Amino acid sequence: MDLPSFVEIIGNTPLVGLPAVFELPDGVQIALKLEGRNPSGSVKARAARSIVQEAERAGRLKPGGTILDASSGNTGIAYAVIAGQRGYRLVLCLPKNASAQRQQLLKTLGTEIVHTSPLEGTDGAQAEAVTLADDHGDWVYLNQYDNDANWRAHYQTTGPEIWNQTQGTVTHFVATVGTSGTLTGTGRYLREQRKDVQIVEVQPDSPLHGLEGVKHMQTARVPGIYDPGVATDRRAMSTERSFRMVRCLAHHGLLLGPSGGAAVQAAVDVARDLTHGVVVAIVPDSGSRYLSEPHIWTPAEGEVPCRLAS
Ligand SMILES: Cc1ncc(COP(=O)(O)O)c(C=O)c1O
Structure with missing residues (x-):
């Protein structure tokens, strides 16, 4: 079947x-x-799938690779579902005040969370992701905020x-x-x-x-x-x-x-x-x-x- x-x-x-x-x-x-x-429970499943597929097509993301991004939660959960299905490791920068329920869900799905300042919101999470991307050249920073595959999904x-x-x-x-x-x-x-x-x-x-x-x-x-x-x-x-x-x-x-x-x-x-x-x-x-x-x-x-x- x-x-x-x-x-x-x-x-x-x-x-x-x-x-x-x-x-x-x-x-x-x-x-x-x-x-x-949607699978993963939000609109962000569409963007996350499109962004991951685009990175695969461009040859940036290879089997077993590590995905990195910043998210207030829903994109992270969508990446986690897609990473789990496709065998990637996911590192996610997340403001520390994201709800307990979201953080639990992300951990359950196998995500590695890097907490950022609650006062700086997703902007602070994004800044941390940029720093981590610089420190880890083999991680693939997907950058949903500046990625055309995001709006193209819609x-x-x-x-x-x-x-x-x-x-x-x-x-x-x-x-x-x-x-x-x-x-x-x-x-x-x-x-x-x-x-x-x-x-x-x-x-x-x-x-x-x-x-x-x-x-x-x-x-x-x-x-x-x-x-x-x-x-x-x-x-x-x-x-x-x-x-x-x-x-x-x-x-x-x-x-x-x-x-x-x-x-x-x-x-x-x-x-x-x-x-x-x-x-x-x-x-x-x-x-x-x-x-x-x-x-x-x-x-x-x-x-x-x-x-x-x-
Ligand atoms: C709950 C929720 N509403 C709205 C939005 C905004 O969607 P977009 O990023 O496509 O503008 C998001 C994005 O993460 C979200 O998680």
Whole structure:
């Protein structure tokens, strides 16, 4: 029997409708791309596979080789799954404050973690990876932030999937940005299919925020693959509104991570100003990855539970 490997089934994630919790104009639909359904549990499986394959094709990564990169967690977990499947050693620079659950998962998958300063976030992890790459010439530094194979993964898979799943009706694409690979690759593909498609980039509204995996570009090191020309609209989203959306949808059977909450809240904001349209929001990972973080799940004082419209 010819069966696919776990790496080969990355992608083809479901696109589902937003539960009818929010009042939207009649001609407007919001669809959620559930990237937590990927092997490794996040959107980063797509980029990690593409980056590793590109390094293999270029002859930089050889059987039994050592992979090195920096990650806030999801790319690391994706590399760990792919490294495990393909027989590589993985060394990962990770801010020390990454959740206990993530660190446990990485260790369980056999990753060697190098802790970096929690105050410097992924920028500090990246600086440490550069130092380690200099010290270990035989390690292959994949550098997801500056690697074109990152955004190309989304140009080749996420974009076409959304186009096909919406049967070409998508009018708005909403995504948060970390490396910006998802927004850049998917945005470029969709723009080529439909010139007037709106690409909505969502960033945290302040440098200190709770949206794991997402960057506040004004104050962070801007990734090399970031292209400010892709987005047609930029939204600043608060951690509070993102968490509230996550709690709301959890009560309607959908577990989203914080960055998914930010994207969905931005999609609702965009949709409310439209008369017709199909707004697709990326949900990078599942809330099940954050269950050990009670601050996400604890309702704000006086918070009224959201209910389905009758
Ligand atoms: C949870 C989460 N959300 C959003 C992103 C941003 O995705 P991208 O790096 O493609 O911009 C990441 C990236 O690591 C992530 O882990």
